[in-house]
Amino acid sequence: MSDSWESADMMNVAAARELHDGDVCLVGVGPPNLAANLARRTHAPACRLVYESGAIDARPRRLPLSIGDDDLAATATAVVSVPEMFNYWVGAGRIDVGFLGAAQIDRFGNLNTTVIGDHDNPRTRLPGAGGAPEIAASAGRVIVIVKQSPRTFVEQVDFVSSVGYGPTGRERRARGAGPTLVITDHGVLEPDPDTNELTLTRLHPGVTVEQARQATGWALKVADSIKQVDPPTAAELTALRRLRNREPVDA
Amino acid sequence: MPRPVPLGEAIAAHVHDGDTVALEGFTHLIPFAAAHEIARQGRRHLTLVRMTPDLVYDQLIGLGVADELVFSYGGNPGVGSLHRFRDAVERHWPHRLVVHEHSHAGLANAYVAGAARLPFAVLRGYRGTDLEEQRDIVGRVTCPFTGEELAAVKAVNPDVAVIHAQLADRDGNVMLWGITGVQREAVLAAQQAIVTVEEVVDEFPERTGAVVLPNWVLSAVCVVPGGAWPSYAAGYSVRDNDFYQQWDAVSRDREAFLAWARENGLPTTEEVGAHV
Secondary structure (H helix, E strand, O other): OOOOOOHHHHHHHHHHHOOOOOOEEEEOOOHHHHHHHHHHHOOOOOOEEEEOOOEEEEOOOOOOOOOOOHHHHHHOOEEOOHHHHHHHHHOOOOOOEEEEOOOEEOOOOOEEOOEEEOOOOEEEEOOOOEOHHHHHHHOOEEEEEOOOOOOOEOOOOOOOOEOOOOOOOOOOOOOOOOEEEEEOOOEEEEEOOOOOOEEEEEEOOOOOHHHHHHOOOOOOEEEEEEEEOOOOOHHHHHHHHHHHOOOOOOO | OOOOOOHHHHHHHHOOOOOEEEEOOOOOOOOHHHHHHHHHOOOOOEEEEOOOOHHHHHHHHHOOOEEEEEEOOOEEOOOEEOHHHHHHHHHOOOOOOEEEEOEHHHHHHHHHHHHOOOOEEEEOOOOOOHHHHOOOOEEEEEOOOOOOEEEEEEOOOOOEEEEEEEEEEOOOOEEEOOOOOOHHHHHHHOOEEEEEEEEEEOOOOOOOOOEEEOHHHOOEEEEOOOOOOOOOOOOOOOOOHHHHHHHHHHHHOHHHHHHHHHHOOOOOHHHHHHHO
């Protein structure tokens, strides 16, 4: 097998590395699902996966295709109703890490998953808020996984579906710490400690600061000392490939 | 209603043009067969309520059944867009669809308030989001004890709730298990409730975490094995992931969608148009 990899692999691997043993992680569809299950199969076998469908401590044997797969309920410690999940678990602050995606993100980590254009007459109707607003508000920390492009990294989001640090970076009132990491296919952005402006702090292997700037719809702030992300290991790539092929964990 | 009735009879008796109807089931136990019967009977001008519209509402929206949609996440899980939903919102085909949207927490709590016959529910979310601009369904209240400002969501009380469950017993009590979503709340929030089930048994099995709904909160129970396909009923079927994938291509194109509707005997807007 070749150990070649693509920027999307690096993004998923970088996201997985941010989960630690014991973390309670709320998992949504798409890249978050891949990252969380990758963490569980590599360095963080004891991280706890919670799915908004109600499965608590799910241990899926194969990568679930949806958040409601039967394998999640079958392997969970507890399965709770959706109101219970959002009131007693998410809203109450029992989630350490929430992974979110977005169609648009601004420099203060505010996220749009609702519409492109006007809400009443949108150019593009997106899926909507789902579980994200409460995860963004109440999870201990939020990790946004999103590919970087000027269409996605915009000066102003068309609709605030989930709040990061607010319109000027100073309006966050929620319980959790907000989007502490934004992991892209170019690198990693973190909020500036003083202003909460997303700042490029790490670059993936082979990516330049200039490329990251080109992929951002605002004048991207870059940290003074930028770190290099380690490339994916063979073990990470193997686990990622097996997850994508939906191979059972014990096969 | 202890005796199971045919699905067609239940829909004809309880679902009327212009009703607010909630078909619930969070990925699991989605009442597809009942939805198709609603379409088959040519119901129109419905306000459809559902946390995750999923394929089931994509189909009803494309068929022209709905005028309004109350929801919290409108995607094809793990696949992408709901193209009929998008076509209705973006290009008003087959007609304009008015949307009222919540977060999952917001709509789940709106059902909870509805089930309790309270006017609204409180939660901490929504603050600072543009969802708050929907002032007819989202507001703010101040806690009388701490002064904390909280989000309020207006209760949802559908005319009819429709769900699919694994079992009914001979008395018409209903049992469901696995991912039970928001079905208990939807049924208790509604004025009427129709349940389709996989089978009828003499006695319910022991099931940890099962939801049991007594017959006297239900209007009709119908035996419809496989009534959740292409979603699934834990213990009876598995999710037909291929259909969810294939729906992307079917729903992307109006002609392909209309062909699918014809093949399945589901009348479209033009066919029902005479009495709209």
